[in-house]
Amino acid sequence: MAAKSRPQLARSPRSVVSVSSNNTTQKQQPASLAKRLLFPQLPPGSNLPPLFASLLCPPELNEEAYDFLALALRAFVNTWWSKITRYDKELLPEIASIITLVVRRLEARLLAVDLSQVVFSDIPALLTQHYIDYRHASAKVSTSYAAGGAASLPQLFHQLQPHMALSSDGRINEEYFRQAFDLVLKACLSPEDYAPDPERFIIREIILKVLLRDVIPKITQPWFIQRTLLDLLGPTQDVEPEKSSEFTVPIPPTSFSFHTVIVFFLSAIQSISGTCLALIHAYKQMVNTIKLVNQSAPPRPPAQTQPSSHPTQAPSPPRPIHLSIRTNSGRSTSPLSSSYASAASSTSSLHPHPASHQPSSTVDHSPNDYARQLFSLVSEIFTMQDRFASSTILHTINVMFAFSSAFVNRLLTHMLYTHALSPPSMLTVLRLSKRTLFPNGYPGPPPADPSPEEQFIIRQQLTKRIRECMPSIAMSLALGPSPSATLDAAIDPLSDAACNSHLIVLIIDALLLTIFPEMGVEGTAGTNKGDVTREDWVPEDISRTSSANS
DSSP states (O other): OHHHHHHHHHHHHHHHHHHHHHHHHHHOOOOOHHHHHTOTTSOTTOOOOOSOOOTTOOHHHHHHHHHHHHHHHHHHTHHHHHHHOSSOOSHHHHHHHHHHHHHHHHHHHHHHSOTHHIIIIIHHHHHHHHHHHHHHHHHHTTSTTTTTTTSOHHHHHHHHSOOTTBOTTOOBOHHHHHHHHHHHHHHHSOHHHHSOHHHHHHHHHHHHIIIIIIIHHHHTSHHHHHHHHHHHHOSOOOOOOOOOTTTOOOOOOOOOOHHHHHHHHHHHHHHHHHHHHHHHHHHHHHHHHHHHHHHOOSSSOOOOOOOOSOGGGOOOOOOOOOTTOOOOTTOOOOHHHHHHHHHHTTGGGOOOSGGGOOOTTOOSOOGGGHHHHHHHHHHHHTTGGGSHHHHHHHHHHHHHHHTTHHHHHHHHHHHIIIIITSHHHHHHHHHHHHHHHOTTSSOOOOOOOOOHHHHHHHHHHHHHHHHHHSOHHHHHHHSOSOHHHHHHHHHGGGSOHHHHHHHHHHHHHHHHHHHOGGGGOOOSTTOOTTOOOHHHHOOHHHHHHHHHHO
């Protein structure tokens, strides 16, 4: 009996150990960084709480956003907080809860505004004005208009687009954005959450660190813009490799025969059938897109968010402030709206070519001007107004789109929200940002900038790729007799980092004024309790900084 029971005793512990080990490996998976740093109280195996309030947010986007937040807090907060105390583990979860409130409030505001006005009207107008002012400034370099030739190109450009957040050499004033982000936190947080200064300051400085010291100095570099455009267009098409001789069999010339006629006839039928199938597929896609565009009546997706905890600060849906804002004499305006309007005040009076001509009485851009504003940008980039053929073609296209402006407006808005601002696109951008800012889980050393020779090669590759993307007939009509000179003139306005800083700051101002229209409230009389006045904006330190810069 003892001999028979030994195998049973020997097998049972092994089987129990194997089963328990399998269960532990299946259940006890390593906790993610977000759970360990931001939610240490969560039981193992539980999911992270939703960061976004929208029901359309996929779980992958929620996890990637929490992972990005955990990496940022570990890199910019935990490094110095662990030196102060190694036992307090409540700071990072508390900051994460505050950021969650900010993200949900910001999400609600983004869903409450129409971003198509900014994307298809305001930003193209800023780009158009950037090209105009850059070319005017570059024409004055080394002339008597440039203080006897002493003023540089960034200084001349700064005179055309003065901004209180920028110096004449393109350096950004951090205090300007520090005050702006503080107002953003004030609008997104309840008074109880906004009152503690340390947490608010930490969140604000993290945003300043990532945006002003890591992102903007990189994206304003000319080689970065050119490389980004080159990546969007794809690599250049090199010379096709020669086919291997072992697979090429020389076909001797054959005389005319009935077999040749049959082969030619069948090849023609195959080509015609392939073309017809492609046309049918394109027609079905076009009909489906037209149905979707016509069915999408609202200009933005519906807001599926949770109710706010402080309805007194809920933003009413005012009309976003556009580029036509003007400062009235005798009334004080906020620095964000006044500087934004001063730099963009001339966008309604662009060069008098047919693509951008508008009556002087209608300064404000209506939503029906999306296509016209985009064509004005293309015309200014490639100097199409300087050539009769390209100007005529552009004017004809404008006339054709004028009859379908309402449909084009809905089509562009549909493409914006279904492609560019869709959750998969946001997930891709978030993953790319995480790999760029935290390549190995921590902020990596800044990569070395390309040498002048490499930057020249990047520019030449971009010029070559643009010429390859355009058909020969369209290139001769749009770019004129010298396409290389036209493309060089199109790339030049983005080849100065100091001038590009003006463009980036104005775009940020446009986004802030659209999402937070209370930042552009004019006047101090009759303001409500939550309105932002000039006294809220300009403390003594920023006023001294702006006067010193001027």
